[in-house]
Amino acid sequence: MTKNEALINYSLRIGDTCLILGQRMSEWCSNGPTLEEDIAMTNISLDLIGQARTMLTYAGEIEGKGRTEDDFAYKRNEREYFNSLLSERPNGHFGDTVARNFLQSAYFYHFYNALISSKDNMLSAHATKSIKEVTYHLRHSAEWVIRLGDGTSESKEKIQNSFDEIWDFVGDLFETNEVDRLLLNEGISVDQTKIQQEWNSTVTEVLTKAGLTRPNDGYMQTGRLEAKHSEYLGHLLAEMQFLQRAYPDAKW
Amino acid sequence: MFFNINKMDINKKLEEFQAKIDAESKIEPKDWMPEEYRKHLQRQISQHAHSEVIGMQPEGNWISRAPSLRAKLVLLAKIQDEAGHGQYLYSAAETLGKSRDEFIEELQTEKAKYSSIFNYPSLTWADMGAIGWLVDGAAIVNQVSLQRTSYGPYSRAMVRICKEESFHQRQGYEIMANMAKGTAEQKAMAQDALNRFWWPSLMMFGPHDSDSPNTGNAVKWKIKRETNDELRQKFIDKTVQQAEIIGLSIPDSDLKWNESKGCYDYGKINWEEFWNVVNGKGPCNKQRLKHHIKAHKNGEWVRKAALAYGIKQKEKELA
Ligand SMILES: [Fe+2]
Numbered sequence: 001m002t003k004n005e006a007l008i009n010y011s012l013r014i015g016d017t018c019l020i021l022g023q024r025m026s027e028w029c030s031n032g033p034t035l036e037e038d039i040a041m042t043n044i045s046l047d048l049i050g051q052a053r054t055m056l057t058y059a060g061e062i063e064g065k066g067r068t069e070d071d072f073a074y075k076r077n078e079r080e081y082f083n084s085l086l087s088e089r090p091n092g093h094f095g096d097t098v099a100r101n102f103l104q105s106a107y108f109y110h111f112y113n114a115l116i117s118s119k120d121n122m123l124s125a126h127a128t129k130s131i132k133e134v135t136y137h138l139r140h141s142a143e144w145v146i147r148l149g150d151g152t153s154e155s156k157e158k159i160q161n162s163f164d165e166i167w168d169f170v171g172d173l174f175e176t177n178e179v180d181r182l183l184l185n186e187g188i189s190v191d192q193t194k195i196q197q198e199w200n201s202t203v204t205e206v207l208t209k210a211g212l213t214r215p216n217d218g219y220m221q222t223g224r225l226e227a228k229h230s231e232y233l234g235h236l237l238a239e240m241q242f243l244q245r246a247y248p249d250a251k252w
Numbered sequence: 253m254f255f256n257i258n259k260m261d262i263n264k265k266l267e268e269f270q271a272k273i274d275a276e277s278k279i280e281p282k283d284w285m286p287e288e289y290r291k292h293l294q295r296q297i298s299q300h301a302h303s304e305v306i307g308m309q310p311e312g313n314w315i316s317r318a319p320s321l322r323a324k325l326v327l328l329a330k331i332q333d334e335a336g337h338g339q340y341l342y343s344a345a346e347t348l349g350k351s352r353d354e355f356i357e358e359l360q361t362e363k364a365k366y367s368s369i370f371n372y373p374s375l376t377w378a379d380m381g382a383i384g385w386l387v388d389g390a391a392i393v394n395q396v397s398l399q400r401t402s403y404g405p406y407s408r409a410m411v412r413i414c415k416e417e418s419f420h421q422r423q424g425y426e427i428m429a430n431m432a433k434g435t436a437e438q439k440a441m442a443q444d445a446l447n448r449f450w451w452p453s454l455m456m457f458g459p460h461d462s463d464s465p466n467t468g469n470a471v472k473w474k475i476k477r478e479t480n481d482e483l484r485q486k487f488i489d490k491t492v493q494q495a496e497i498i499g500l501s502i503p504d505s506d507l508k509w510n511e512s513k514g515c516y517d518y519g520k521i522n523w524e525e526f527w528n529v530v531n532g533k534g535p536c537n538k539q540r541l542k543h544h545i546k547a548h549k550n551g552e553w554v555r556k557a558a559l560a561y562g563i564k565q566k567e568k569e570l571a
Pocket residue numbers: 304333334337413417
């Protein structure tokens with residue numbers, strides 16, 4: 001594997017996770033519990049899709065074959081997507097979305113904070129720009145974890161179940177392969193072990209504050225690095241890619 | 253004694269109120285106003301707010317399928333603006349002494365209406381163009397006029413909203429223009445969307461002035477500054493040319509430039525369709541309301557939790 005191949009894959013991992021979570025968050029539009037929350041969730045979606053565009057465009061630039069952000073978004077299949085398993089989980093109820101977003105945002109927060117020091121200028125600039133947005137996403141979801149955990153007995157039960165159900169998918173966030181090793185040697189990628197420690201302390205802190213029980217780290221689902229996903233991703237892509245696939249000659 | 257408001261007082265107040273309106277100064281929430289003025293505005297502003305919110309649904313229908321990431325962002329941001337418009341308008345309506353919850357209750361129990369245009373389905377991506385171009389375009393004509401409405405909070409909300417609406421209109425027109433010069437299939441989609449949305453857009457302005465009983469006091473009190481037909485004519489006159497530029501044709505064989513009047517003559521509007529949709533028989537009336545009620549119900553436990561949490565926090569502060 002060349003450095004460029006590794007860098008393309010690394011950019012796609014970031015871009016794909018942003019895109020898929022952004023797509024999920026856009027499903028909340030007109031479905032939020034209040035107008036204010038509807039707007040907040042749309043904001044997160046806008047940020048994430050914006051971040052995805054930067055990373056997919058960058059992947060195309062490194063590749064040098066003229067592929068655009070839309071080529072990457074609309075013309076790849078399930079087995080070519082490198083988003084986290086967490087990001088493709090369905091929205092479920094509001095608490096399910098909050099739990100998923102909190103776990104993913106806490107990851108992005110520490111990930112981007114480390115990526116700011118990347119020797120790759122583009123990744124470093126992207127991290128610097130995105131950290132502001134992700135800080136907000138983390139704060140927003142963490143506040144809701146606490147509110148729901150410390151709200152009514154119903155909300156506490158719901159959000160606890162949300163965490164219990166989704167916990168199997170957090171391990172996937174921290175998996176590494178030769179891409180990470182190669183880029184870490186070059187000072188381009190981040191040290192996942194360190195991210196995991198920081199992530200652990202953020203998550204434990206917020207769950208404790210919310211009066212919730214941190215689920216046990218048992219057997220974890222993985223697959224992100226090999227583009228092996230749940231069945232949900234195929235449906236998400238089928239819907240998202242419909243127009244580009246149905247009218248391949250059209251420009252929009 | 254307590255109820256001894258005599259007629260003289262009311263008449264004097266009414267006179268002062270009318271004088272203020274005639275002098276073009278704005279009525280503010282704390283000012284005295286006739287009950288009928290208050291009621292009229294509560295109804296109009298809340299229905300405007302409901303329209304913004306229900307209007308999120310037909311466009312929301314295409315977010316997940318937007319054909320490019322840029323198009324997805326533009327559409328999402330547009331719908332988010334509409335949610336924001338709903339917010340300002342509910343706030344403006346609340347200054348008249350009713351809460352947002354009460355207004356939403358009226359919407360969900362069908363005591364309050366919203367713009368009928370949103371009871372039509374969005375069938376293809378071209379509808380995102382047609383809605384922005386025609387529906388926001390028609391809304392702007394109405395809202396520009398409402399910037400001069402006599403009730404201060406409503407007027408200010410309109411000023412803020414109009415700026416964003418003209419973006420929406422341009423973005424919608426851009427989608428239509430791109431599709432009209434695209435593949436044959438795209439052009440056909442664009443024309444079809446125009447065919448479906450043209451007449452309902454004209455209906456957005458309401459019945460002809462001759463059939464519109466409600467305008468009396470609304471005009472005198474300068475809530476409404478221009479009549480339905482005047483506004484509709486403005487919309488037609490600015491839109492016909494825009495269609496020509498991108499090579500689409502308006503689906504009205506009677507549409508003709510009238511040299512002597514300096515505006516377009518247009519064909520007969522199907523008022524039977526209009527009243528059917530107003531009275532709940534449009535293609536999506538039930539679906540739109542169900543969606544709204546479902547989202548509201550699904551969010552109930554969340555709102556309760558937030559409220560309970562807020563109370564606990566306050567108690568902690570006080571302890
Ligand atoms: Fe609006």
